[in-house]
Amino acid sequence: MTEPQTAAAQATTLLRTLTDAAAEGAWSAPGRANLIGEHTDYNEGFVLPFAIQHRTHVAAARRADGVVRVVSTFDPIPVEVRLDDLPTLFDRPDHGIPEWAAYPLGVAWAAIAAAGAAPGALTGLDLAFASDVAIGAGLSSSAAIEGATASALDDLWMLGLTPLALAQVGRRAENEAVGAPTGIMDQVASMLGRPDAATFLDCRTLETQSVDLGFDAAGLRLLVIDTGVSHSHATGGYRERRASCEFGAAALGVPALRDLTIDDLPRAEALLDDVTFRRVRHIVTENDRVLDTVQILRERGPLAIGGLLVASHASMRDDFEISVPELDTAVEAALRAGALGARMTGGGFGGAAIALVPDALRDAVADAAVQAFADRGYAAPHVFTVTPSRGAGRDA
Structure with a gap:
């Protein structure tokens, strides 16, 4: 029996269906899991994501006609644009x-602008994509395709952009070209990932620090419990939550909710309606939880952060109201089966939960989640392990 192709091989195979030109190379970028710090990024706060082993791959070949053409295993119909029109x-x-x-x-559009490049000086390209990052699971398949593209274009067009600048290119593409009002956490995590480490990001200053996670040494694994409930950042609840945060910051007279502390919450409660106050309270307390997690990881290690993950989920469930019954079921089942901590991850309204689990209990926690879903009549979740991994770059 022939083994299924890897995503990297699929991208190369797909490229060959487009062109007889020689491939110029292959690039990839990872999805990400967010250990803690949800919806704090667009509030100029703190986040602690890490790159995962699942990646989006792109194979590229040059064209002589001034056209950029893209194709994906998810949609094999090529889409092409003239460089002059970009x-x-x-x-x-x-x-x-x-x-x-x-x-x-x-x-491509944002990279040309960031580098100040003249489209007429650039070469046309065929770009073929394949991915093993789960779509809709809160693992940022979008940042993975952005990071893979940005890395390839930076090399092929010799733009000379830094990894942080490439992350900013990805964010601009997602915000303005796609229309999803996300922050920059996902792109930074995808570009700057390091094995067995998370990236502590100050979303206001864009300063980053690599924080050792130590999961292997502590005998821990991070399980993803993908509920299969799809979501879309470009619509609905995500936009509403962002608008609530902006309204709360304006009402409290601060540039962003990042500027509030726990001591400001009584004033916020007095000034704001109940819903807006709870949105604000989540952001303020979540920022504190990120800072506490970084400190505990550095001083005591990963065995001591479980309670912060649990508190984060409760805040997202009750104050930010972005969980769904399937996510709550996943978290509750994981904790009952012995997870040290668990929380939903990603934008919410579906997607996945993560659970920090002793290696010896990995199968038991996974089985407990599957059983809990069956007991409630939900479709079976997809449960898998994610490993903190390297960021975007050239593979071949």
Whole structure:
């Protein structure tokens, strides 16, 4: 029996269906899991994500006709744009680019602007994508395609952008080309990942620190429990939560909720309606939990952070109201089966939960989650381990 192709091989195979030109190389970027710090990024706060082993791969070949053409295993119909049209491609909301293609083409658009490059001086490209990052699971498949594209274009077009600048390119593509109002956490995690480490990011200053996680030494694994409930950052609840945060900051007279502390919460409660206050309280307390997690990891190690993960989930469930019954079921089942801590991760309204689990209990926790879903009549979750891994870059 022939083994299924890896995502990297799928990208190369797909490229060959597009062109006879020689491949210029292959690049990839990881998805990410967020250990703690949810919805704090666009509030200029603190986050602690890490790159995972699941990646989006792109294979590229040059073209001589001034066209950038993108294709994916998820949608094998190529989408092409002339280089000369790229600078103004996303000036209008009715640009007509399919949503998936707006990610890589949006990166090309934003990268040209960031580098101050002249489209006429750049070469056309064929870009073929394949991925093993689960879509809709809160693992940022979007940042993975952005990071892979940005890395490839930076090399092929010799743009000379730093990893942080490439992360900013990805964020601009997602915000303006795709229309998803996300912060920069996902892109930074994907670009700057390091094995067995998380990236502590100050979303205001964009300063980063690598924080050792020590999961292997402590005999721990991080399980992802993908509920299978899909979500979309570009619509609905995500936008509403961001608007509530901006309203709360304005009402309290601060540039962003990052500028509030726990001591400000009584004033916030007096000034704000109940819903807005609870949104604000989540952000303020979540920022504190991120800072506490970084300190505990450095001083005591990963065995001591479980309670912070549990408190984070409760805050997202009760104050920010972005959990769903399937996510709550996953968290509760994992904790009952022996997880040290568990929480939903990602934008919410679906996606995945994470559970920090002693290696000896990994199978028991996974089985408990599957059984809990069956008991409640939910479709079976997809449970797998994520490993803190390297960031974006060239593979071949």
